[in-house]
Amino acid sequence: MIELHSSTHRVFVTAVVFIVLTSTVITLRIVARIKARQFSYLSDGLCFISFLLFCAYAGVMLHYVFDIARSDPFMPTSPPNLIEFLKILYVEQVLFTFSISIVKLSILSFYWSLFGVEKRMKVAILSITTGCILWWIIFTFLAAFRCRPPTNAWKPAAPPGSCTPAPDIFLPLESTNLVLDILVLCIPVFTIGKLNLSTKKKISVIGIFLIGVSVCVASVARIVGITKSDHAGMFFWSCMQLGLAIVCSCLPLLGALLKHKKKLSSYPRSSEYNSFRSRTGHTSAFRITENTSRAADGPWVDSAELQGKYATQISAGSDGFHAAEYGLEPLPPNNIRVKKEISVDQC
Numbered sequence: 378m379i380e381l382h383s384s385t386h387r388v389f390v391t392a393v394v395f396i397v398l399t400s401t402v403i404t405l406r407i408v409a410r411i412k413a414r415q416f417s418y419l420s421d422g423l424c425f426i427s428f429l430l431f432c433a434y435a436g437v438m439l440h441y442v443f444d445i446a447r448s449d450p451f452m453p454t455s456p457p458n459l460i461e462f463l464k465i466l467y468v469e470q471v472l473f474t475f476s477i478s479i480v481k482l483s484i485l486s487f488y489w490s491l492f493g494v495e496k497r498m499k500v501a502i503l504s505i506t507t508g509c510i511l512w513w514i515i516f517t518f519l520a521a522f523r524c525r526p527p528t529n530a531w532k533p534a535a536p537p538g539s540c541t542p543a544p545d546i547f548l549p550l551e552s553t554n555l556v557l558d559i560l561v562l563c564i565p566v567f568t569i570g571k572l573n574l575s576t577k578k579k580i581s582v583i584g585i586f587l588i589g590v591s592v593c594v595a596s597v598a599r600i601v602g603i604t605k606s607d608h609a610g611m612f613f614w615s616c617m618q619l620g621l622a623i624v625c626s627c628l629p630l631l632g633a634l635l636k637h638k639k640k641l642s643s644y645p646r647s648s649e650y651n652s653f654r655s656r657t658g659h660t661s662a663f664r665i666t667e668n669t670s671r672a673a674d675g676p677w678v679d680s681a682e683l684q685g686k687y688a689t690q691i692s693a694g695s696d697g698f699h700a701a702e703y704g705l706e707p708l709p710p711n712n713i714r715v716k717k718e719i720s721v722d723q724c
Contacts, residue, residue, distance in 0.1 A: 384609045385442045391613050392435040392442075395620030402627040403428050405634065413633040417490055423483035424626050430476035431619045434469060438612055441465045456533060463531035466608070470520040470547075473615055477554065478513035480622045482506065484561055487629070492568045505560050512557060516550045547603050555596040562589050582629075589625040592618055 403425065410416050445458050485506045492498045524530040524540035565586040569579055595618035602610035 388438060388609060388612050388616070389442045391616045391620075392438050395616055396432060396435050399428055399431060399620050399623045402624050402631070406627040406630050409630050409633040415633075417486065420483050420486040420490065423479050423486060424623065427476050427480035427483060427619075427626075428623055430472055430479065431623060434472045434476060434619060435616060437465055437468055437472070438616065459533055460531055463533070467520075467527075467530045469612070469615070471517060473619065474513060474517045474520055474550070476619050477622060478509055478517075480619070480626055481509045481557065481561060484626045485509065487626070488564050492564065495568075498564070498568060501564060505557065505564070508560075509557055512553055516546070516553075519546050519550070544603055544606075548600065551596060551600045551603060555593060555600070558589070558593045558596055562586065562593070585628050586625075588628060589622075592621045592625060595621060 406421070406424070410421065441462065445461055485502055489499075489502050493502060519541075521527060523543070523546055524535065529535035529539045566583055569582050569586075572579070595614050599611060599614040599618060602608075602614055
């Protein structure tokens with residue numbers, strides 16, 4: 378059995394746990410979408426891309442843990458290992474900005490499909506989306522070109538002044554990332570409060586979204602790691618932050634796995650049936666057929682009437698009961714009118 382240094386053990390455990398956890402929720406998300414027969418190619422696609430980037434991030438971390446920091450402190454001191462560590466740190470910084478930005482865009486895309494009806498919500502979602510894209514572009518550029526040339530980022534003996542100090546870039550990066558996380562969390566909290574739901578349902582739905590607070594906690598811990606130059610802590614909290622963000626983006630969609638389809642009956646309710654029997658004085662058997670055509674196929678209604686209301690015909694056999702027409706409330710334009718025919722056969 379491989380013995381890991383204490384400073385790398387928690388990084389290894391975190392990477393493995395969140396690879397398994399994110400793989401599970403992504404699979405459940407796909408199953409839920411298939412079951413509900415509802416797909417959002419933008420939201421689902423962005424979430425899947427973020428998941429792949431997270432797997433790459435965790436994979437690079439595991440490579441470092443087993444090939445370099447297996448028995449040494451997390452940040453090595455020997456020149457060859459230090460160069461390898463700095464290369465991995467450079468790659469991980471770019472992967473982090475890509476993954477965390479894309480998962481935010483996935484969540485915002487999902488919000489748009491839910492809350493993008495109200496004008497104020499549209500403005501809020503578009504504004505935060507713009508902020509996330511700008512954050513992604515700016516800090517990816519700063520992380521990739523912190524040194525001039527970029528290869529100096531993994532040279533321990535790089536000339537003085539050729540690289541911007543890491544805290545000068547990554548503290549603003551993580552601080553603004555935390556602000557964006559909070560703004561993303563605020564959207565469902567303020568919107569769900571206005572919906573016509575019971576208090577219990579509102580609390581449960583808001584609770585699912587507020588699991589995202591854990592992402593903010595990880596972001597704060599990452600800021601602390603940056604200020605203390607704790608690289609093991611930074612990797613640990615970065616992995617947790619990305620994993621939790623992906624999990625939180627999938628949780629609201631997993632409710633479809635718990636829902637059961639209600640069986641709809643094509644027969645009239647007993648109260649309607651008994652009421653009809655009392656009016657006709659016959660024991661009758663009902664048969665309901667639906668016709669969604671807009672054309673006027675029967676003599677009881679013309680095309681003009683179909684434009685403004687439903688038409689229901691009740692016809693009888695040889696018992697002499699005459700057809701009756703019941704007009705319902707007009708529907709808005711461009712809606713499908715349903716014509717129901719109820720045939721009554723005397724027993």
